[in-house]
Amino acid sequence: MQILRSDPETIRSRELELQRMLVVWIVTGLVFMLLPGTFLGVWNLIRISGAHTAAQLDPAWIQAHGHAQIFGWIGTFILGIGFYSLTKMGRIPEFAIWRARVSWVLWTTGVALRWATNLWQWYWRWMLPASAVLELAGCLLFLATVSRHRPGQERASEGQGGRPVWMYVVMAGSIGFLISLTANLAAAIQSAAAGVSPAISHDINQRLLVLFTWAFPVITIWGFSARWLPVFLGLPDLGGRMLLAALAVDVAGVGAAMAGWWIAAMVVFLGSAILSVAALRVFKPSVRPPKTTGVHPTFPLFVRIAYSWLLIAAAVSVCAALWDKAGGLWGSSRHALTVGFMAAMVFSIGQRVLPAFGGMHVLYSPRLMFCSLALLNTGCLLRVVSEIGAYESYLPVLWPLLPVSAVIELTAVTLFAVNLLMTFLQPPAHLAGAI
Numbered sequence: 001m002q003i004l005r006s007d008p009e010t011i012r013s014r015e016l017e018l019q020r021m022l023v024v025w026i027v028t029g030l031v032f033m034l035l036p037g038t039f040l041g042v043w044n045l046i047r048i049s050g051a052h053t054a055a056q057l058d059p060a061w062i063q064a065h066g067h068a069q070i071f072g073w074i075g076t077f078i079l080g081i082g083f084y085s086l087t088k089m090g091r092i093p094e095f096a097i098w099r100a101r102v103s104w105v106l107w108t109t110g111v112a113l114r115w116a117t118n119l120w121q122w123y124w125r126w127m128l129p130a131s132a133v134l135e136l137a138g139c140l141l142f143l144a145t146v147s148r149h150r151p152g153q154e155r156a157s158e159g160q161g162g163r164p165v166w167m168y169v170v171m172a173g174s175i176g177f178l179i180s181l182t183a184n185l186a187a188a189i190q191s192a193a194a195g196v197s198p199a200i201s202h203d204i205n206q207r208l209l210v211l212f213t214w215a216f217p218v219i220t221i222w223g224f225s226a227r228w229l230p231v232f233l234g235l236p237d238l239g240g241r242m243l244l245a246a247l248a249v250d251v252a253g254v255g256a257a258m259a260g261w262w263i264a265a266m267v268v269f270l271g272s273a274i275l276s277v278a279a280l281r282v283f284k285p286s287v288r289p290p291k292t293t294g295v296h297p298t299f300p301l302f303v304r305i306a307y308s309w310l311l312i313a314a315a316v317s318v319c320a321a322l323w324d325k326a327g328g329l330w331g332s333s334r335h336a337l338t339v340g341f342m343a344a345m346v347f348s349i350g351q352r353v354l355p356a357f358g359g360m361h362v363l364y365s366p367r368l369m370f371c372s373l374a375l376l377n378t379g380c381l382l383r384v385v386s387e388i389g390a391y392e393s394y395l396p397v398l399w400p401l402l403p404v405s406a407v408i409e410l411t412a413v414t415l416f417a418v419n420l421l422m423t424f425l426q427p428p429a430h431l432a433g434a435i
Ligand code: HEM
Pocket: 038, 041, 042, 044, 045, 048, 054, 062, 063, 065, 066, 067, 069, 070, 074, 205, 209, 330, 331, 332, 334, 335, 338, 339, 342, 343, 405, 406, 409, 410
């Protein structure tokens, strides 16, 4: 049995190690976001715009982009922050440190292997399931480690059984993460056994995409929003029960989508998005001054815009279930969700909390933060509108705007990555004056 040493020096050195590991996870996520994720997305969109249809593009390339963004970027950030959260336990077991390292190796290898397999198809019938096994193993190691997390000193006011509501929601997001990776493994095995390429078949992939968005990152972002937005935006107290209701409705939507009841599922997701916004009080005026020290003062505005994108994404997905003919409404709703909501929330909250988590740094440039968020939203708006008009042939004159939107979004993610990398390269705030 492991004996837990808890002298202050040991605790401090383990905290520092988890801080260093957090930076490694975050930098890894940024690399996946930039090259395998966004660069490939831009490349795909330029080819689709050139051909005036998405039908000619290899679905394996599209899936490589989506997987790199959802798991390579968002998933990697979540795992890094999850391991870092152990520093709030007060007592960090030694095995947590090596598990964080092993999990990083398994996870990074799995996600990179998936991307390379989709693009180059080298022994894909073996590599596709192997990548999914590695990803699942990395996530399981993470869950086995953080499941010991206790609320400690956290505010428990709105929860049952001593845990705050945000923690239940983050735990639900972690279960969604695990289910997503398990379904991904099943789909990879099925494809390897019966498919003709590493691309997952359309019907199965549609269901996987619901898991990869509504069952995991959306829920996790709600959890982190419940944890941080009341403080950072000075919002009225969280509606805890309403947020749990939003979660329950969202789970029902996921169930409906898995059954193939698309219209019902999308209507239910719209309901869950409305409930989450009401519960988090995102559009209520602040009752305390927002905490924007170190970040751009427009930070609360961008969080509110991100939640507007969540509502738009859910509304457009109802239209997609009713009227999509060429993938334009589905693609538009997906990017309203992934870029407008998820990426914008990571840009906003990430640049607010990660500098401190990664070793008491101060954000390199609040102005770069503003530029990255302004460009991300501009690119997203252009994309969401022109994808519907162009793909669905309502307004074919919009085709040339799609590559423009892609380059604007590429600039936005590059600025975000530069800002975080420069932040971590700077000395910590308490040492900055001494140098
Ligand atoms: C520069 C920004 C981006 C560009 C240019 C881009 C481009 C594309 C393109 C062309 C597709 C093919 C389907 C379609 O035409 O809609 C696609 C699909 C997808 N994208 Fe993006 N994307 C970007 C950002 C993101 C981000 C930030 C995420 C997630 C965080 C994301 C997640 C996805 C997903 C999940 C799919 C579906 C993949 C599949 O069919 O399996 N994208 N993207």
